[in-house]
Amino acid sequence: MATPLLEVRGLEKRFAVGGAWMSGRRRVIHAVDGVSFTIERGEVLGLVGESGCGKSTTGRLILRLIEPSAGSIRFEGHDLVALSPPRLWATRQRMQIVFQDPFASLNPRMRVGSIIAEPLAIYGRADTADRQRQVGDLLEVVGLDPAFADRYPHELSGGQRQRIGIAAALALRPSLIVADEPVSALDVSVQAQVLNLLMALRRTFGLTYLFISHDLHVVLHMSDRVAVMYLGEIVEIGPRDALHRAPQHPYTQVLLSAVPVADPTLRRERIVPKGEVASPLAMPAGCRFHPRCPFAFDRCRVERPVLRSVNAGHEAACHLHDGR
Numbered sequence: 410m411a412t413p414l415l416e417v418r419g420l421e422k423r424f425a426v427g428g429a430w431m432s433g434r435r436r437v438i439h440a441v442d443g444v445s446f447t448i449e450r451g452e453v454l455g456l457v458g459e460s461g462c463g464k465s466t467t468g469r470l471i472l473r474l475i476e477p478s479a480g481s482i483r484f485e486g487h488d489l490v491a492l493s494p495p496r497l498w499a500t501r502q503r504m505q506i507v508f509q510d511p512f513a514s515l516n517p518r519m520r521v522g523s524i525i526a527e528p529l530a531i532y533g534r535a536d537t538a539d540r541q542r543q544v545g546d547l548l549e550v551v552g553l554d555p556a557f558a559d560r561y562p563h564e565l566s567g568g569q570r571q572r573i574g575i576a577a578a579l580a581l582r583p584s585l586i587v588a589d590e591p592v593s594a595l596d597v598s599v600q601a602q603v604l605n606l607l608m609a610l611r612r613t614f615g616l617t618y619l620f621i622s623h624d625l626h627v628v629l630h631m632s633d634r635v636a637v638m639y640l641g642e643i644v645e646i647g648p649r650d651a652l653h654r655a656p657q658h659p660y661t662q663v664l665l666s667a668v669p670v671a672d673p674t675l676r677r678e679r680i681v682p683k684g685e686v687a688s689p690l691a692m693p694a695g696c697r698f699h700p701r702c703p704f705a706f707d708r709c710r711v712e713r714p715v716l717r718s719v720n721a722g723h724e725a726a727c728h729l730h731d732g733r
């Protein structure tokens with residue numbers, strides 16, 4: 410069996426918050442807590458969950474933009490956590506990110522051409538003339554006229570800026586792109602255009618995506634498999650169609666019930682969970698979803714469920730699937 414492009418095992422990120430270390434008031438937040446998954450070459454794995462569930466932190470950990478507290482991240486067979494700084498630097502060429510806010514992620518003082526050429530210059534790829542040619546090609550690839558190279562980010566629309574962010578991410582010909590809420594800052598009218606562009610680029614360049622979004626509707630549209638996160642943990646992961654047709658975790662059922670469906674005969678009854686998401690500073694014991702879960706029973710309040718297989722390639726962390 411081929412090695413996955415990306416293999417994440419037991420990934421954790423703990424943040425200390427509160428007063429100084431010596432004050433005794435410091436507390437620890439488990440932003441990402443034991444996350445494991447793989448992504449095959451050419452696959453799109455969607456990572457979905459509410460704001461603050463740890464999905465964007467997971468994306469940044471994979472790229473080593475922030476340091477993990479524990480766990481392993483194997484990319485193209487190499488453990489990124491163990492790589493020396495020079496080898497990590499070299500490997501990062503093949504792993505890129507598209508950020509949520511295309512205005513904040515582009516340097517307002519640089520022209521578009523310089524923004525796209527910057528990764529090529531940093532990695533010593535091509536001479537100046539060849540970089541200019543590649544910038545023109547990349548602008549065309551993302552659906553923009555090469556003349557955009559002379560503009561500044563503030564002269565562009567939100568959709569155009571996100572296309573520039575995508576062109577810059579493509580410059581080094583990565584194999585993996587972490588797309589972190591790539592359309593949530595855009596007008597609804599341009600979201601579909603950028604999503605379609607990402608899908609077309611996947612086919613053209615054989616890209617692999619970790620596609621992160623709070624919007625399950627968008628994730629279902631984009632992904633081959635879907636992982637659902639809640640309070641730092643993956644609570645369900647499986648093939649897109651299986652998860653859509655028969656969600657196995659009550660939290661996934663909540664998210665799915667809010668997805669708009671055009672066909673009235675296929676609409677699900679809206680499930681509104683009790684209360685609010687717990688504070689990461691006061692994590693519930695047992696199943697983290699139990700204070701909101703309509704199916705919670707005694708065991709859920711004391712024992713933390715682990716991911717178990719419910720069908721081929723489909724896992725859920727819920728005591729309903731391993732007997733009461």
Ligand code: SF4
Pocket residue numbers: 658659660696697698699700702703704705706709714726727728729
């Ligand atoms: Fe609900 Fe219990 Fe399953 Fe958690 S383990 S999702 S509380 S039924």
